[in-house]
Amino acid sequence: MSRFARRPRLRALAVGATVLLVGALGVVAAVGVGGGSGGDAAVADTAPPATAAVTRQTLADAETADGELGYGATRTATSRLAGTITALPATGATVTRGRALYTVDAGPVVLLYGRLPAYRELAPGVEGADVKQFERNLKALGYAGFTVDDQYTGDTADAVRDWQEDLGLPETGRVDAGRIRYADGPVRVAAHQAEVGDAVQPGQAVLTYTGTSRLVTVELDVDDQRLARRGATVQVVLPDGRRVAGKISKVETVITTGSGGGTGQSAEAETKVEVTVTVGDPKALAGFDHASARVTFTAAEREGVLTVPVTALLALAEGGYGVQVVDGAATRIVAVRTGLFAGGRVEITGDGLAEGTTVGVPT
Numbered sequence: 001m002s003r004f005a006r007r008p009r010l011r012a013l014a015v016g017a018t019v020l021l022v023g024a025l026g027v028v029a030a031v032g033v034g035g036g037s038g039g040d041a042a043v044a045d046t047a048p049p050a051t052a053a054v055t056r057q058t059l060a061d062a063e064t065a066d067g068e069l070g071y072g073a074t075r076t077a078t079s080r081l082a083g084t085i086t087a088l089p090a091t092g093a094t095v096t097r098g099r100a101l102y103t104v105d106a107g108p109v110v111l112l113y114g115r116l117p118a119y120r121e122l123a124p125g126v127e128g129a130d131v132k133q134f135e136r137n138l139k140a141l142g143y144a145g146f147t148v149d150d151q152y153t154g155d156t157a158d159a160v161r162d163w164q165e166d167l168g169l170p171e172t173g174r175v176d177a178g179r180i181r182y183a184d185g186p187v188r189v190a191a192h193q194a195e196v197g198d199a200v201q202p203g204q205a206v207l208t209y210t211g212t213s214r215l216v217t218v219e220l221d222v223d224d225q226r227l228a229r230r231g232a233t234v235q236v237v238l239p240d241g242r243r244v245a246g247k248i249s250k251v252e253t254v255i256t257t258g259s260g261g262g263t264g265q266s267a268e269a270e271t272k273v274e275v276t277v278t279v280g281d282p283k284a285l286a287g288f289d290h291a292s293a294r295v296t297f298t299a300a301e302r303e304g305v306l307t308v309p310v311t312a313l314l315a316l317a318e319g320g321y322g323v324q325v326v327d328g329a330a331t332r333i334v335a336v337r338t339g340l341f342a343g344g345r346v347e348i349t350g351d352g353l354a355e356g357t358t359v360g361v362p363t
Contacts, residue, residue: 048360051326052309054348056355059307061300061342063227067218069239069291071188071210072276073252077101079200080118080178081109088196089189094212096186098141102206107169107179112137114182122175126152133182134175138163178202186212214285216246216277218295219256227297228275236279237294244284246295250276300340307345312359313338323348324360331360 083105095101100108114133120126122134127150135148135156143163146155157173164171169179193205200206216236220228228251236246254274277295279285313321314333322335339347 048324049363050361051358052312052361054353054355054357055307056304057307058303059305059340059342059347060298061340062296062298064294064296065218067216067293067295069216069288069293072215072217074190074208074210076205076208077181078203078205080202082201085194085196085198085200088192091189093189094186101181108167110180112180112182113185117182118177118180120177122152124152124154124157188212216293216295218275220273220275222271225273226299228273234277235296239291244279244281246277246279248275249278302340302347305347306353307347308359309361310344310346312361326358326360
């Protein structure tokens with residue numbers, strides 16, 4: 001992962017630059033703390049060892065990272081029932097609301113939509129957000145005669161019996177948490193973790209799944225979190241070299257297990273920022289089920305600003321930064337305000353500075 005847009009560490013550089021100026025010039029201009037309105041002081045015949053021009057350009061704090069082109073993050077469906085796997089959807093198949101994600105003892109484990117996991121049995125008298133989530137799904141599947149709210153009533157139980165009859169399940173009017181699985185939306189079966197005929201116990205993995213839309217997923221280090229702003233625009237370079245615009249649709253902090261340092265050593269967990277990117281033209285991703293991609297994130301951008309190399313900055317005795325302006329055989333120190341740092345350059349403003357101005361670059 002490239003790191004070409006980090007804010008440089010200026011303290012050591014600045015101190016060295018000040019010593020250079022004091023030794024070579026015997027004077028440091030008194031120009032206002034922190035690059036304020038300031039002023040400058042002329043010094044003759046003190047040409048710096050190297051120079052650079054002040055440029056006017058667009059400066060961007062950007063970083064490019066490796067991403068995975070596929071269907072987004074992979075999730076694992078674990079059984080909450082003990083029994084035998086009697087049916088599995090094919091790898092690559094799409095499962096929608098109300099359909100069986102897999103079957104145990106010939107009974108379906110049904111996919112429903114929602115963010116809350118199924119964590120308890122639902123029965124008359126139970127109240128809560130999970131009840132409302134389930135009733136919303138029941139209504140979406142075409143069942144009626146109950147009110148969608150946070151109360152599981154006798155009317156809900158009657159509708160559930162109808163639903164259970166259609167599924168071929170015992171008509172109890174109660175919902176076993178092991179018979180439903182929630183996801184954000186339709187899912188695509190990624191791989192099987194068990195086979196038809198396998199005996200399973202609660203907690204055992206049955207299959208893995210993803211979303212159904214082609215996406216780009218990138219894992220960033222935590223110190224790059226500034227790049228991961230939901231809704232921000234990014235650029236994606238596809239495996240065939242095409243460039244497409246993308247947008248950050250989801251940002252999650254995840255814990256990944258690293259490799260152990262040696263025999264007998266436990267693996268170290270790492271915290272990562274998982275970024276999901278959607279592209280403006282999904283057709284551009286056709287044909288890429290799983291492939292690598294390059295994603296360029298832009299944390300900040302400044303258009304048409306004056307910039308100098310970061311190495312041109314000098315730390316001033318009274319605080320802040322300045323640059324050494326070279327004007328023929330004479331030089332002077334001009335206080336500057338710094339802005340965005342990116343790509344080895346820094347945005348500056350200061351009295352009398354303009355595009356093309358020559359500044360010293362200490363070595």
